[in-house]
Amino acid sequence: MSPTPNKRILLNAFSMNCVSHHQHGLWVREDTRQLEYTQIDPWIELAQILEKGCFDALFLxxxxxxxxxxxxxxxxxxIEGMQxxxxxxxxxxxxxxxxxxxxxxxxxxxxxQAHPFTFARQMSTLDHLTKGRIAWNIVTSYLRNAGxxxxxGGLPEHNKRYDLADEYLEVTYKLWEGSWEDDAVLADRKRGIYADPAKIHKINHVxxxxxxxxxHLSEPSPxxxxxxxxxxxxxxxxxxxxxxAECIFILESKEMLQGPGNVIEDIRNQARLLGRNPDDILFFQGITPVVGSTESEAKAKEAEYIEQFSEEGALAHFSGSMGIDMEAGDLDQPLDSMDPKYMRGFVQSMIKSSSDQKKTFRDLFRTRLAGQFLTGAPEQIADALxxxxxxxxxxxxLVYSVTPGSFSDFIDGVVPILQQKGLVQSEYSPGPLREKIFGTPRLTNRHVASEYRK
Structure with a gap:
């Protein structure tokens, strides 16, 4: 699938309010601020660095x-500080x-983690305070401890979690889109009328x-x-x-994206059948760039990261993602004999992406660790993107190895090349986040949420 002409690449930084997010073991390095995650200054610094690089968003x-x-x-x-x-x-x-x-x-x-009524108000508040720069990454949880x-009493069955999520979204849509009409707020100082009660509605969801x-307790946000x-x-x-969804985070191999029925093609086809424009959905691939002024410098940096990478932290991470104990399980079991029923989607994709299904998960795990980085000089990274x-x-x-250094290296080296090619923005367009990305501040009339508008 080829992009439309002059379609720009969107850039998000991927992080987490913790010590070790993805590249486990690297928090011990002197050139990362991960140990300062409880302080606000590193987060403000990161946001300002990303804005200087014209990133679209920081994804937490x-x-x-x-x-x-x-x-x-x-x-x-x-022990590992792993999330x-x-x-x-x-x-x-x-x-x-x-x-x-x-x-x-x-x-x-x-x-x-939050009742939809409470969460809807929290998001509306943040949308007001940020002037419309807020996004929600919807998850149904996958860790048994969360349940x-x-x-x-544990984590509900996979499909039941999505059934609840469908209703959760319905409640929030009713609150955000249907409870207050567009002209409900008058703010009329002369008459002393702030809002018109005839324009504000209960949702009466059962x-x-x-x-x-x-x-909804909040007036309409941007x-x-x-x-x-x-x-x-x-x-x-x-x-x-x-x-x-409007934006979807994926972790796919290039081989998987080239095959028929790949995740992008499948979701866009399903969206079309639901009456949505497939172009109303954007896909963000996760990558871990390692940028050097030269290829050899980048490879030397990658070698340092691999040397310090914690396999124990990664095994704990994968065990939780797969819902199994990778120490107790048979890592030498062939991939084609593994039951993917309880695995997260990205783990299923990782297994399917292997060209040799007789390989073991141990083989795949080690290959994944060795191949997780996108390493090279700025021109090489830009070409790969x-x-x-x-x-x-x-x-x-973009996943960091060290923060904010990984992002600074990308912004200083790769972004100018992408900007010169017209592939990423050199300045921000006005308006809320959705308008910056899609050209409109509100969900389109093709989205299911529009059904609840008054």
Whole structure:
């Protein structure tokens, strides 16, 4: 799938309010600020660096449980600082927004961690405070510990989580899109009338999981509904994305994207059947760039990272993502004999992407660790991103090895080349985040949320 002419590449930085996000073990280095994650200054610095580089958004991951599958408990995750401790990403947004003018902020929130009425007000508040620069990464949780943390007796079955998420979205759409009419707020000083009660409505939602009367407590914000991200790539996750998502985070190989029925083609086809314009959905590939002034310098940097990388941290991470104990399991089991039913979508994709299904997961795991970096001189990185774009990818979530250094290297080296080629923006367009990306501040009339507008 080729991009439309002059279609720009979108850039997000991918981070998390914790010590070790993805490249485990590297927090011990002197050239990273990961140990300062509890302080606000490094986050403000990061947001300002990204805005200088004209990034579209900072994408903040989150979990609401510990990875406790590996070795039968959370000890390895705790020792490694592997996504625990983890602070609330939403609390960072206002400070970073105050220190910037244009960059967007996407943060992750599970449909299990906050009641939709409460969450809708939180997002509306942030959309007001950021002048429309907020996005929500919708997740249904995948860690079993998260289910116990919210009194669920464990994690509900995969499809049931998406069923709840569908209703969760319905409630928030009703609050954001339908509770207040566009002209409900009068702010009439002379008559002393702030809002017209005839233009403000209860939603009276009664469903399987939620009963919400309304009305929404927040007046309409610049975007009303925040820009919607989602990352599920399972069969059920894809249908959910086709219905709801505007931006989708993927972790796919180039080989997988070239095959028929690949995730981009599949979701866009499903969206078309739902009456949506397939171009209303954008796909962001996750990559970990390692940039040097020369290829040899970049490779030397990569070699340092690999030397310090923690395999234990990675095994704890993968164990939680797969829902199995990778120490107790048979890592030498052939890929074609593994049951993917309980695996996250990206793990299923990783297994399917292997050209040799007789390889073991241990083989695949080691190959993945060795091949996770996109390493090279700035020109090489820019060329590689353009090739990804030619496969239908619209943008990238850039994973750091060290922060903010990985992002600074990319901005100083790669971004000017992409700008010179007209592939990324050199300045921000006006308006809220959705308008900057899609040209309109509101969800289109083709989106399911539009059904709830008054």
């Amino acid at each position: 991951a989150d979990v609401v449980g510990v990875y406790d599958n590996y070795k039968g408990g959370p000890e390895t995750s705790i 625990v401790p983890a602070n609330d990403p939403s609390m960072l947004v206002s400070a970073m927004a105050h220190a910037t003018e244009n960059i967007g902020f996407a943060y992750t929130s599970s449909v299990y 116990f943390n919210y009194g669920l 469903g399987k999981h939620f009963d919400v009367a309304g009305p 975007q009303r509904t925040p820009l919607l991200f989602q990352a599920g790539s399972s069969t059920r996750g894809r249908s959910f994305a086709a219905k709801h 353009q090739k990804w774009q030619q496969l239908g990818v619209d943008g990238f979530n």
